Amino acid sequence: MMDTGSVARGIAHKRPQESVGYCVYCNKLVRRTAQAACPNDEHPGEGVQGIMWLSEDEPVPVLPKFHWGAFFMPPIWGAAHGVVIAGLVVLPLWLFLDNNIQSAVYRVGAATPFWTRMGVYFLTVFCTLASIALMTWFGRTAWGLSWRREYHDGTSSRTFENFMRRERIWYWICIVLFILLLGVALYYWQAVLPGEFLEPLT
Numbered sequence: 001m002m003d004t005g006s007v008a009r010g011i012a013h014k015r016p017q018e019s020v021g022y023c024v025y026c027n028k029l030v031r032r033t034a035q036a037a038c039p040n041d042e043h044p045g046e047g048v049q050g051i052m053w054l055s056e057d058e059p060v061p062v063l064p065k066f067h068w069g070a071f072f073m074p075p076i077w078g079a080a081h082g083v084v085i086a087g088l089v090v091l092p093l094w095l096f097l098d099n100n101i102q103s104a105v106y107r108v109g110a111a112t113p114f115w116t117r118m119g120v121y122f123l124t125v126f127c128t129l130a131s132i133a134l135m136t137w138f139g140r141t142a143w144g145l146s147w148r149r150e151y152h153d154g155t156s157s158r159t160f161e162n163f164m165r166r167e168r169i170w171y172w173i174c175i176v177l178f179i180l181l182l183g184v185a186l187y188y189w190q191a192v193l194p195g196e197f198l199e200p201l202t
């Protein structure tokens with residue numbers, strides 16, 4: 001995502017003050033100074049990424065802090081935004097978590113040795129916390145990632161309003177897909193799993 005070369009080329013013929021970039025230190029959109037840096041002069045210019053042209057009398061747009069679409073559905077949001085790794089990390093973790101909850105609920109019994117039982121419980125709690133932590137990380141970084149993807153070199157003519165509208169569509173697609181996925185999982189847990197023989201852990 002970091003492409004300082006194209007940023008430098010993009011602002012070569014225009015005034016840096018007429019551009020907005022995403023400061024990775026502020027974690028928000030900032031108007032560039034005449035030196036093409038963040039207004040907070042402790043932040044180096046390389047930290048200000050992407051270009052959206054904006055005349056000096058227009059206010060700097062504000063990105064929302066948290067992207068609930070990316071939070072609920074990192075695999076889908078990520079695939080749509082060139083962050084395929086999000087799915088590669090989160091999907092196996094979800095499957096592993098599902099597996100551990102199954103073990104904790106259906107396969108742990110009186111015959112299960114104490115430490116095996118503890119191991120299953122520990123992994124269940126650990127996977128739950130790790131999933132939430134990763135999803136939260138995607139939720140917090142998603143707006144900045146997609147803004148930098150759209151405006152990486154200053155050639156995008158998409159307005160900020162249009163960018164927000166498109167991103168809100170993804171937001172709802174992800175939330176609806178998450179609800180569907182959760183529905184399928186709950187159905188499976190309620191209607192299918194109790195009828196299956198799951199070998200006890202001994």
Ligand SMILES: [Zn+2]
Pocket residue numbers: 023024025026027030038039040043
């Ligand atoms: Zn900054």
